[in-house]
Amino acid sequence: MRLRGIGPRWAEELAAIGVETIGDLVLHLPLRWMDRRRIDPLKRARPGEPLTAVGTVQEVRTLRTRRRGLDLMQLLLDDGTAAMRIVFFGRNYLAEYIRQGTRLLVQGVPRLGSHGLELTGPEFEILREQEDPARLTGWIPVYEKLGPLSSRRLRTVIAEALAGLGPVDDPIPRRITARHGLPTLDVALREVHAPPPDTPPEALAERRLPGLRRLAYDELFWLELALALARRQRLAERGAPVLDVTPPIRERLEALLPFRLTGAQRRVFGEITTDLASGRPMSRLLLGDVGSGKTVVAAMAMLVAVENGCQAALMAPTEILAQQHERTLSELMARVGRRVALLTAALRPAEARAVRARLASGAEAMVVGTHALISESVAFERLGLVVIDEQHRFGVAQRAGLAEKGTRPHLLVMSATPIPRTLAMVLYGDLDVSLIDEKPPGRVPIRTIVRRDDERERVFRGLEIALAEKRRIYVVRPAVEEGARGLKAAEQGLAEYRARFPGARVALVHGRMKADERRANLDAFARGEVDILVATTVIEVGIDVPEASVIVVEDADRFGLAQLHQLRGRVGRGDLRSYCVLIASAEADETALARLRVLEQTDDGFRVAEKDLEMRGPGELTGTAQHGMPSLRVADLVRHKDLLLAARDDAFALVDDERGSLPEALWREVWRRHGERLKLARIG
Ligand code: ADP
Ligand code: MG
Numbered sequence: 288m289r290l291r292g293i294g295p296r297w298a299e300e301l302a303a304i305g306v307e308t309i310g311d312l313v314l315h316l317p318l319r320w321m322d323r324r325r326i327d328p329l330k331r332a333r334p335g336e337p338l339t340a341v342g343t344v345q346e347v348r349t350l351r352t353r354r355r356g357l358d359l360m361q362l363l364l365d366d367g368t369a370a371m372r373i374v375f376f377g378r379n380y381l382a383e384y385i386r387q388g389t390r391l392l393v394q395g396v397p398r399l400g401s402h403g404l405e406l407t408g409p410e411f412e413i414l415r416e417q418e419d420p421a422r423l424t425g426w427i428p429v430y431e432k433l434g435p436l437s438s439r440r441l442r443t444v445i446a447e448a449l450a451g452l453g454p455v456d457d458p459i460p461r462r463i464t465a466r467h468g469l470p471t472l473d474v475a476l477r478e479v480h481a482p483p484p485d486t487p488p489e490a491l492a493e494r495r496l497p498g499l500r501r502l503a504y505d506e507l508f509w510l511e512l513a514l515a516l517a518r519r520q521r522l523a524e525r526g527a528p529v530l531d532v533t534p535p536i537r538e539r540l541e542a543l544l545p546f547r548l549t550g551a552q553r554r555v556f557g558e559i560t561t562d563l564a565s566g567r568p569m570s571r572l573l574l575g576d577v578g579s580g581k582t583v584v585a586a587m588a589m590l591v592a593v594e595n596g597c598q599a600a601l602m603a604p605t606e607i608l609a610q611q612h613e614r615t616l617s618e619l620m621a622r623v624g625r626r627v628a629l630l631t632a633a634l635r636p637a638e639a640r641a642v643r644a645r646l647a648s649g650a651e652a653m654v655v656g657t658h659a660l661i662s663e664s665v666a667f668e669r670l671g672l673v674v675i676d677e678q679h680r681f682g683v684a685q686r687a688g689l690a691e692k693g694t695r696p697h698l699l700v701m702s703a704t705p706i707p708r709t710l711a712m713v714l715y716g717d718l719d720v721s722l723i724d725e726k727p728p729g730r731v732p733i734r735t736i737v738r739r740d741d742e743r744e745r746v747f748r749g750l751e752i753a754l755a756e757k758r759r760i761y762v763v764r765p766a767v768e769e770g771a772r773g774l775k776a777a778e779q780g781l782a783e784y785r786a787r788f789p790g791a792r793v794a795l796v797h798g799r800m801k802a803d804e805r806r807a808n809l810d811a812f813a814r815g816e817v818d819i820l821v822a823t824t825v826i827e828v829g830i831d832v833p834e835a836s837v838i839v840v841e842d843a844d845r846f847g848l849a850q851l852h853q854l855r856g857r858v859g860r861g862d863l864r865s866y867c868v869l870i871a872s873a874e875a876d877e878t879a880l881a882r883l884r885v886l887e888q889t890d891d892g893f894r895v896a897e898k899d900l901e902m903r904g905p906g907e908l909t910g911t912a913q914h915g916m917p918s919l920r921v922a923d924l925v926r927h928k929d930l931l932l933a934a935r936d937d938a939f940a941l942v943d944d945e946r947g948s949l950p951e952a953l954w955r956e957v958w959r960r961h962g963e964r965l966k967l968a969r970i971g
Contacts, residue, residue: 317428330369339394342366349379372405390414426482475501503922511938514716527695530563530595551725569697575723576892577856593652597671613655630656705892733859737883740873761838765845766823791818833861843869844879848899
């Protein structure tokens with residue numbers, strides 16, 4: 288299709304950024320819409336109130352400001368009811384198009400200037416002679432620049448493309464979209480590029496416009512369909528080691544644990560062992576709140592693997608967490624006479640080489656490590672099970688990469704923090720899910736208290752009492768800076784606490800410290816030789832010192848709720864009543880304090896995570912967007928939760944449908960859109 292104003296050169300530029308078809312163009316959706324549904328008489332203009340007016344230019348003056356040498360253009364716009372001064376800075380070239388007599392639509396917020404009301408740098412449109420301003424009114428889409436095309440140009444180009452386009456083919460069967468009351472793709476696209484004038488602003492702001500909901504549904508549907516296909520492909524696979532729990536192995540498992548499993552632990556372990564014995568590679572997500580006992584379940588699965596003559600690896604997101612896991616596992620495995628190796632980037636090269644050699648020969652059955660574990664140079668003799676303890680750090684693609692190690696190992700992903708169900712569907716939608724929804728018995732709930740910065744002294748007096756009671760205390764400060772400066776800030780924290788509590792033994796752990804030193808300090812704290820451990824969030828995950836019963840988080844509003852919940856989980860692991868004190872920073876406002884108070888009200892990690900998602904969005908919750916979070920342009924996991932649930936059901940039902948009614952075109956579309964991004968192998 289030919290579009291006015293797009294010559295061969297621009298077409299080439301567009302093709303270079305992947306915009307080759309009209310479809311690519313009309314899928315470039317507006318970022319937002321300008322409300323130009325009403326034209327106001329100029330005499331009604333008020334300072335500070337948005338104004339849209341159409342008038343005739345009375346005079347044009349261009350000058351250059353004396354002091355700063357800036358271009359300055361002034362117009363007087365008259366609409367018959369009044370005249371107003373319009374000012375543009377740095378755009379004197381406009382004088383070529385805007386002259387006396389030009390009809391102009393302007394939109395902006397007038398301010399009171401030295402010569403009365405004036406409008407500076409408004410949005411504007413030049414009306415053709417006699418033109419009805421209707422073309423320029425209504426909800427006006429604002430686009431992100433696309434190659435050589437500005438938002439303004441895109442407006443006409445896309446409108447023209449839509450006008451010249453026949454009905455847009457709908458790749459999703461109508462019976463599905465109709466069921467959710469969603470319009471066809473054709474209607475949706477036209478509506479989103481040009482919302483009807485009676486569309487209320489909230490419908491756009493909250494993404495409730497039917498067309499937006501339809502496009503959100505599409506995005507979620509394609510994503511879930513790709514995940515459903517990945518899952519189906521996985522279920523069709525064979526060739527995973529068959530790991531049985533024979534009676535002797537069951538005995539070993541019982542010897543492993545110093546306590547009885549909770550009902551939930553027993554249930555999920557059952558789900559895991561069923562997978563392990565199936566001959567199909569397991570891909571299971573183990574969800575559970577902090578302290579619900581995921582790690583011991585993972586340890587049991589690892590023991591099953593090695594007792595069946597396979598190797599088992601546990602991969603942790605950080606060095607410190609890997610060390611912690613190695614210690615926990617070593618202690619457990621010692622009870623059954625098994626050894627656990629550690630492989631991280633911090634090992635000396637010779638040591639690392641030795642560990643790698645023992646993994647390759649099969650001499651080492653169990654290993655814990657960081658990313659180093661999946662580096663090219665690591666080979667296993669017979670890897671049967673991989674456990675990933677993650678903080679949403681590994682996306683689908685990375686998981687796929689890991690699964691390529693060895694002959695189809697089983698995969699167990701443990702979420703380090705509880706994540707809302709919706710987010711799990713998007714991040715881990717291809718996995719089977721096991722949920723531990725019960726905590727080990729005998730836990731005394733943690734008392735959480737939010738304090739303002741100016742109540743700090745009160746907190747410190749409380750800490751004096753805690754010290755007198757011989758409690759062990761964590762103090763967490765946000766790592767404001769990376770690297771050496773961050774270390775300095777942490778050391779400053781150490782000095783402050785030493786000065787404030789002269790009788791206490793205070794030590795520091797920080798991500799930038801030397802590993803030995805950090806470990807020594809952690810050990811000293813675990814042994815009770817340190818009273819106050821000042822830390823950055825390196826203690827966030829995995830650290831397990833049951834005797835620690837107080838945690839103070841400084842500048843708590845700098846953290847996400849889910850992260851704070853995770854930190855809070857460092858205490859309340861023993862029999863002692865535990866406290867979590869969140870000190871807000873001096874800058875925290877009422878909203879920030881209200882957010883923190885959610886933690887005073889609930890200790891359910893899933894509810895905390897849900898709130899976090901509502902308040903901060905998925906990007907924050909997952910750390911950064913790159914960490915496996917698919918980019919959603921229209922869909923919003925909070926506002927479109929209903930659509931996500933629907934899209935997931937629909938996609939999975941379509942794929943599970945034995946009659947194979949999945950249209951060929953649909954398959955191709957899915958792979959085109961998501962297959963590449965997810966780095967999934969093609970089917971068929
Ligand atoms: P998670 O990994 O889910 O945060 P962990 O596996 O680290 O939880 O367990 C938290 C603590 O609870 C550990 O000290 C662990 O030994 C203990 N624990 C786990 N399961 C049980 C159980 N069934 N009974 C008693 N204590 C348990
Ligand atoms: Mg854990």
